[in-house]
Amino acid sequence: TTDPLVLGIETSCDETGVGIVRGRTLLANAIASSMDEHARFGGVIPEIAARAHLESMTSTIERALADAGVELHELDAIAVTGGPGLAGALMVGVSAAKALAVSLDKPLYAVNHLVGHVGADVLQGEGLREAVGAVGELELPTIALLVSGGHTSLLLVRDLVGDVELLGETIDDAAGEAFDKVARLLGLPYPGGPHIDRVAADGDPNAIRFPRGLTLPKYLEKHRYDFSFSGLKTSVARWVEQRSAAGEEIPVADVAASFREAVVDVLLTKALAACRDFEVPRLLLGGGVVANARLREEATERAAAAGVELRVPPLSLCTDNGAMIASLGAQLVMSGHSPSSLGFSADSTLPV
Numbered sequence: 001t002t003d004p005l006v007l008g009i010e011t012s013c014d015e016t017g018v019g020i021v022r023g024r025t026l027l028a029n030a031i032a033s034s035m036d037e038h039a040r041f042g043g044v045i046p047e048i049a050a051r052a053h054l055e056s057m058t059s060t061i062e063r064a065l066a067d068a069g070v071e072l073h074e075l076d077a078i079a080v081t082g083g084p085g086l087a088g089a090l091m092v093g094v095s096a097a098k099a100l101a102v103s104l105d106k107p108l109y110a111v112n113h114l115v116g117h118v119g120a121d122v123l124q125g126e127g128l129r130e131a132v133g134a135v136g137e138l139e140l141p142t143i144a145l146l147v148s149g150g151h152t153s154l155l156l157v158r159d160l161v162g163d164v165e166l167l168g169e170t171i172d173d174a175a176g177e178a179f180d181k182v183a184r185l186l187g188l189p190y191p192g193g194p195h196i197d198r199v200a201a202d203g204d205p206n207a208i209r210f211p212r213g214l215t216l217p218k219y220l221e222k223h224r225y226d227f228s229f230s231g232l233k234t235s236v237a238r239w240v241e242q243r244s245a246a247g248e249e250i251p252v253a254d255v256a257a258s259f260r261e262a263v264v265d266v267l268l269t270k271a272l273a274a275c276r277d278f279e280v281p282r283l284l285l286g287g288g289v290v291a292n293a294r295l296r297e298e299a300t301e302r303a304a305a306a307g308v309e310l311r312v313p314p315l316s317l318c319t320d321n322g323a324m325i326a327s328l329g330a331q332l333v334m335s336g337h338s339p340s341s342l343g344f345s346a347d348s349t350l351p352v
């Protein structure tokens with residue numbers, strides 16, 4: 001039997017992603033983003049995102065099919081992000097996926113967005129594995145740290161399509177959201193992550209000791225694998241306000257570097273604690289914050305020191321995309337899972 005040809009649709013936030021895979025082989029990963037439209041508001045506006053998905057859906061599907069060199073009737077299955085994410089945005093992707101499944105008479109698989117990020121790592125393709133931190137197949141179990149503007153989650157993945165445990169997540173802001181908020185208070189453009197990263201390169205990460213959320217011993221029982229970034233953001237805001245009120249110049253590079261250090265430190269401390277606690281010698285990163293230079297550098301160093309294999313998919317597969325959803329769909333088909341009923345609904349808080 002040949003591997004299944006699966007088209008995956010992702011619309012949980014601002015990117016309209018349509019990917020096509022054959023089994024583990026990546027054939028296409030078409031993306032349209034509405035980020036430019038959100039930028040002037042300083043955050044993703046759900047209604048704008050949903051409308052943009054609707055406007056881009058057909059052309060993005062067509063582009064993916066052209067890139068992959070396949071025709072609709074050749075597809076074996078459709079996969080779609082069922083949640084979590086923005087309700088209206090999800091609904092557009094789910095509706096498109098249902099329309100394809102019904103009209104082509106193909107099975108439909110609703111998948112979890114967070115698990116999809118892990119699904120990205122099993123993909124093979126020309127030039128793809130070379131870009132990955134570790135070559136060869138993803139071995140399980142693995143710990144996965146998913147960090148973006150919308151989520152900050154720590155997963156224990158024993159089986160991609162049957163045994164994924166959410167160990168912890170942010171109890172307030174996502175890591176990327178914290179980067180965006182701190183960038184704004186430093187007068188940097190949105191989305192702020194890349195700007196903080198750039199400015200921080202010239203700063204001293206030890207200039208200011210910002211708080212590491214939920215790392216004090218009293219939190220380690222109940223919130224061992226959870227994250228909190230809103231206190232850090234407030235602490236940076238207060239530090240900047242006090243200097244400004246005193247008429248002092250703000251050392252932007254030092255603030256950016258010290259803030260970035262605090263985020264990276266807490267992310268990796270908790271992720272590697274999970275590796276240790278569960279005796280899992282593997283850590284996979286996913287989400288847009290993986291672009292962060294300090295996170296990549298520090299993850300490489302700390303993982304090596306801990307004897308943990310670090311896996312980082314290429315950035316195009318770390319940020320939200322359709323290929324990761326198609327990949328997880330293909331895994332479901334190959335492992336003999338039943339398709340979703342056509343009556344399922346998008347669920348903005350879908351658990352893993």
Ligand code: KG4
Nearest residue numbers: 148149150176193194197288289291292319
């Ligand atoms: O995964 P993504 O493209 O979209 C979602 O949030 O779903 O992630 C975007 C987030 C934004 O918050 C952005 O500021 C952050 O990732 N980001 C970064 C960097 N590049 C993007 N954060 C820190 N350092 C970066 N280099």
Ligand code: ZN
Nearest residue numbers: 148287319320
């Ligand atoms: Zn995501």
